[in-house]
Amino acid sequence: MGKWKVGVISASDSIARGDRVDDRIPIIRNLTRDWLDVDVAVYRAVTDDMEELQENMIELVDREKCDLLIVTGGTGLSPRDVTPEVTAWVIDRKVPGLAEEMRRAGLQQSRRAMLTRAVAGTRGNSLIINLPGNAKGVEICFNAIGDMLADALHILQGTGEANEDWGGLGW
Numbered sequence: 001m002g003k004w005k006v007g008v009i010s011a012s013d014s015i016a017r018g019d020r021v022d023d024r025i026p027i028i029r030n031l032t033r034d035w036l037d038v039d040v041a042v043y044r045a046v047t048d049d050m051e052e053l054q055e056n057m058i059e060l061v062d063r064e065k066c067d068l069l070i071v072t073g074g075t076g077l078s079p080r081d082v083t084p085e086v087t088a089w090v091i092d093r094k095v096p097g098l099a100e101e102m103r104r105a106g107l108q109q110s111r112r113a114m115l116t117r118a119v120a121g122t123r124g125n126s127l128i129i130n131l132p133g134n135a136k137g138v139e140i141c142f143n144a145i146g147d148m149l150a151d152a153l154h155i156l157q158g159t160g161e162a163n164e165d166w167g168g169l170g171w
Contacts, residue, residue, distance in 0.1 A: 004153055006032050007042040007066035009056055011074035011083050012133060016047045023135045024072045028142070032068075035146035042066060048073075048080040057090045061126045067153055069126060070142075073133030075118040083130050084117040091121030091128055095152070098129060098145050105144030106137065113137075120145075125157045 008028055014020040022045060029040050042064050046052050053074070060066045074083030088094075098120035106113025118130035118141070127149070131138045153159070 003159075004036060004038050004067040005041045005065060006036070006038050007060040007064060007069045008040050008044070009053070009060065009069070009071045010043075010045045011048050011053055011071055012045065013047045013080065015045045015073075024131075024133070024138045027135055027138050028070060028072065028131075031139070031142045031146065035142070035149055036068075048082055050082050050086055053082065053086045054089060057086065057128065058123075061090070061123050061128065067126055067157065068149065069128045070131055071128065072131040072138055075116050075130050075132055077115055077117070081117070084119045087119050087121065087128055087130055091119075091123050093122045095120045095122060095127070098148070098152075101144050101148075102131075102141035105140050106132075109136075109140055122156060127152055127156060 008025060010022050010024060012020070015022045025043060032038050032040055042060055044056050046056050057069060057071065060069050071083055071087065074081045099118050102118060103113055103116060106116065116132055118132065120129045122128070131141050
C-alpha cells in the first residue's frame with residue numbers, strides 16, 4: 001500500500017449514536033485505494049457538535065499525523081451542519097479549487113450540489129477535505145478531485161516530484 005496516512009471523520013449525529021450505519025466509509029475506503037493506493041488508517045464517527053468535531057480534526061492531523069483528513073457530512077444548510085465552519089477554524093490555508101471542482105462535478109448530477117458548503121484546506125503538511133454526507137455525493141466529489149490528491153500531497157509535503165505537466169499550461 002501507499003505512503004500516506006488517511007483519516008476519515010463522519011460528522012453525523014445518527015451515525016455517532018449508532019442509529020444508522022455509515023454507508024460512506026466503504027466508498028471512501030475503495031476510493032482511497034483506487035486513487036492513492038492507501039487504505040483508511042483512522043476512522044471516527046462524531047456528532048455534529050462543533051467542539052467535538054474540532055477536537056477530533058486536530059487530533060487526527062496533529063497527533064495521529066494523518067496526511068489526508070476526509071470529513072464527510074455536515075456540509076449542508078441545516079442548523080447542525082457545521083463541518084465547513086469547524087474546518088475553517090482548523091485549517092491554515094484554503095484550497096478553494098478542490099471545493100470548486102467538487103461542486104462543479106456535483107452540479108452535473110444535481111442542482112442541489114450548489115447548496116453544499118464544503119471546503120478544503122491545509123493544516124501544516126496535511127490536506128483536509130470536506131465531502132457530502134450522502135454516499136452518492138461522496139463518490140462524485142472524491143472522483144472529481146481524486147486525480148489531484150497525490151500531486152497536492154507531494155507538493156504540500158515536499159516529498160517528491162509532483163506531476164509537473166499541467167497540460168502545457170505552465171502552472
